[in-house]
Amino acid sequence: MEGESYKTRKVITIGIVSELTGLSERRIRYYEERKLITPERSEKGNRKYSFSDIEQLMDIANKREEGVPTQEIRQDILKEKKKKEEENERDIRKKMLRGQINAQFGLRDK
Amino acid sequence: MEGESYKTRKVITIGIVSELTGLSERRIRYYEERKLITPERSEKGNRKYSFSDIEQLMDIANKREEGVPTQEIRQDILKEKKKKEEENERDIRKKMLRGQINAQFGLRDK
DNA sequence: CGTGTAAGGAATTCTGACACG
DNA sequence: CGTGTAAGGAATTCTGACACG
Numbered sequence: 620m621e622g623e624s625y626k627t628r629k630v631i632t633i634g635i636v637s638e639l640t641g642l643s644e645r646r647i648r649y650y651e652e653r654k655l656i657t658p659e660r661s662e663k664g665n666r667k668y669s670f671s672d673i674e675q676l677m678d679i680a681n682k683r684e685e686g687v688p689t690q691e692i693r694q695d696i697l698k699e700k701k702k703k704e705e706e707n708e709r710d711i712r713k714k715m716l717r718g719q720i721n722a723q724f725g726l727r728d729k
Numbered sequence: 730m731e732g733e734s735y736k737t738r739k740v741i742t743i744g745i746v747s748e749l750t751g752l753s754e755r756r757i758r759y760y761e762e763r764k765l766i767t768p769e770r771s772e773k774g775n776r777k778y779s780f781s782d783i784e785q786l787m788d789i790a791n792k793r794e795e796g797v798p799t800q801e802i803r804q805d806i807l808k809e810k811k812k813k814e815e816e817n818e819r820d821i822r823k824k825m826l827r828g829q830i831n832a833q834f835g836l837r838d839k
Numbered sequence: 840c841g842t843g844t845a846a847g848g849a850a851t852t853c854t855g856a857c858a859c860g
Numbered sequence: 861c862g863t864g865t866a867a868g869g870a871a872t873t874c875t876g877a878c879a880c881g
Contacts, residue, residue, distance in 0.1 A: 625736050625780050625862085626735050630872080631741065632742050634873080635777070639740070645844085646880085648875095661744075661745075661850095664853090665873060670735050683841085688840075689840080707859095742851080744850095744851060753864080754864095755864065755865085759863070773849095774853070774870095775853080824861080
């Protein structure tokens with residue numbers, strides 16, 4: 620519940636991402652154009668990626684090798700995203716329920 | 730035993746480190762000269778830092794504000810490092826001992 | 840559609856040095 | 861000692877375009 624920050628923090632420039640993934644900068648920018656990844660931008664407009672983005676890119680590269688078109692990859696990504704959001708919602712509901720129960724029995728959070 | 734990788738992987742350029750820490754690039758380079766941090770280098774010679782380095786830098790900045798000289802900060806860092814190494818050694822010994830005991834009793838690792 | 844490449848400009852980073860205190 | 865700044869060059873990144881298939 621915090622260790623995620625290193626993984627999702629957008630701080631890596633495109634050159635390093637290219638080294639780490641083995642993809643050309645051209646391809647990396649193109650996948651952004653096709654909305655497969657969404658880097659942040661620095662003040663002067665330079666792209667910044669997270670480790671998470673890098674992993675995403677490697678998945679994308681694998682699928683591309685199998686001939687999957689970007690449009691289809693995007694669908695897959697959207698499904699994955701939706702799935703995770705639902706999981707998060709379920710977790711939140713669980714926690715809220717637990718909170719209500721604790722309140723009912725006069726328990727203190729700690 | 731792997732989640733460390735995001736924290737210690739050296740992938741962040743000095744400009745971003747400067748933004749994240751609020752320190753000038755000049756100061757960041759100087760602290761390297763004084764051996765308070767040790768970034769890696771890209772092929773063409775650009776410095777690359779980890780999140781860990783960034784945290785280290787913020788500690789350094791705090792101590793500098795208190796007037797602690799870099800030379801003293803370096804000593805502190807070395808002590809910290811030694812302490813952690815000893816902890817690691819102890820852990821390894823524990824694990825080895827456990828392994829021996831398991832072998833003695835014919836237990837399988839799994 | 841997906842990717843390479845050459846093009847020109849703007850921003851980044853590097854080193855060594857001078858400044859001040 | 862610790863940090864700022866100006867200097868000049870090299871490497872990085874950006875965008876829009878043409879190429880090919």
